[in-house]
Amino acid sequence: MSPRRSYDQYCSAARALDTVGDRWTLLIVRELLAGPRRYTDLHADLPGVSTDVLASRLKDMERDGLTTRRKLPPPGAAYVYELTLRGRELLPVLQALGKWGEGELGERRPTDALRAHWFALPLLRGLEGAGVQGEGFDGEGLVGEGLVEVRLQEGDFHLFVGVEGGPVYGHGPAPVEPDARLVLDMDTCTAVAQGELTVFDAVRAGRIGVSGDGALAKALREA
Incomplete structure (x- = not known):
């Protein structure tokens, strides 16, 4: 375990950066917002990080x-890493950082890695932060609470919209029948992530297909 480095400044921002300012730390948090992950899964979804650096950051x-x-019970018997409550409190930090960085995304470079679930936070931002009116709208910028399955050609993932205290998203199809299912392409995902298109404008334009019988799906269709 490396000794903690510090800016030695009596400032809350500096203190926060003492903890999360190292390279890769916030991206590890991004991955663990999906729930418990094995070391091998983390390494696979953080292309470019060395095994030594990843192990050091996790420690x-x-x-x-x-x-x-913690160690999973048999037959898994593997160790997994998961966020504490303190770690989960970094979600709004990552969302604010992602919002701030929308203009930096630009076109994908040939060297850029890509994972479908990296669009989970931008889509969640779009679903939770828009003022859509319709059944299921709670008056505070949410289309309601629920499970949303997202289908991309590059892979599927699911989102927990308006739900606190657990995973923010998950890999693969929804574990149960979702409240809404979204089907879209990577160009639409990219436009949402860049702040050029809202989720609801994309639904209206037919760029996001919505299915499902839940109030959340109905709110999206009626946006």
């Missing part, structure tokens, strides 16, 4: 109270 994050490590 530092455990020391700083952002993550815990």
